[in-house]
Amino acid sequence: MEGKECRDCGQVKPAAEFWKRKASEDGLALYCKECFGLRNAASGRKRAAAQGRVMRPYRRWSAVPEGMKYCPRCQETKAVSEFGRNRAGRSGLGSYCKPCWTIVVAENKRRNHGSERNYLLKLRYGVTADEVDAQLRSQSGVCVICLRAAAKHVDHDHMTGLFRALLCFRCNGALGQYDDDPWRMRESADYLEGRSSHSRAMMLELGVVVIDGHARRLVRRLPRQGTARDDHLRERYGLGEAEVENLKRVQRGYCAICRDRAAEHVDHDHVTGAVRGVLCGGCNTGMGQLDDDPVSLRRAADYVQGRLIMRLPAADGGVRFSFTWPDVDPATVPVDGWEPYRAADGAHRRLLLEWEGRMEEQPGLRFAVSLSTRCRREVLMPGAQAVFPRLVAAAVSR
Structure with missing residues (x-):
């Protein structure tokens, strides 16, 4: 027919x-x-x-012309280039044009999840905005690692995906640079204090722990004497290209901290200008984001191991956080009032590491370390709280 x-x-x-x-x-x-x-x-x-x-x-x-598509939201017929891709659709294109798609997705997030922020928090970290706000109040608004900046960034364990706490931008970035490796963080703290294996190797090979090239930086006033890299190294660090290569030789070509990656970046003290070693990109950047601060580095190491933040009984019968030694309720400390507690906490953690290093030689110290841990974690022996501050004061006076 x-x-x-x-x-x-x-x-x-x-x-x-x-x-x-x-x-x-x-x-x-x-x-x-x-x-x-x-x-x-x-x-x-x-x-x-x-x-x-x-x-x-x-x-x-069928009334839509070839190469065009109708958007049901704005009720306009537009070119197919104005639509996003959607492999699930028969035409391979999205149902709405790109501007309308953005609006529809935002409306769906608000309708189904309350807000776009709540949707992203649940998608990326498995927590709601209310839970994040409650965590922020428990931390009294301060970053739990450095205790100096406001906590604004959600941190999570990249292996398990579990939400850990709220950190400032620099501390959160430093954990990523260190690949959440607590050993590298503690080794960086010892490196900054001149107590690492690299410091001992420097003393044995070169007779110094750091190289002070500050006086030789005057070469910038003279005509170029070598390659562009040699002149750059002399102007910035006071060391020539050959001296940097000799420093790498002392380190066997590996990073002075992790000793696992190639040494590529000259590290120096930003206050004195002294050169400490040659590091890999991760260790150099991570240490810089924590302001070359051994206290923050050791606190960060304990944080990734789950040893920094403790849950203790609150006065109202609930539970509160504690992340310093000696213990202090975060709700009682303003954001800019953590410096004294931070100093005492840093001295305590350094002292514990020194004890752990001597435990094999003096087994009696094992009881002291265990006792300090019990007082910190379980608050079982209030009397010991009067003993350990004297040990901390002794460590600070060294």
């Missing part, structure tokens, strides 16, 4: 313009596709009106 007359519009149209219908003698529907769509739309809108719903005006899908 070449054509057929539609009962509604009365036009004779090709057979391709009719749907198939087995009940008909010719196997085609009684109405053309366009009139069939109008009948279905009228029936559907009649049912919707009876239910109190309002549907959009009917629009025939």
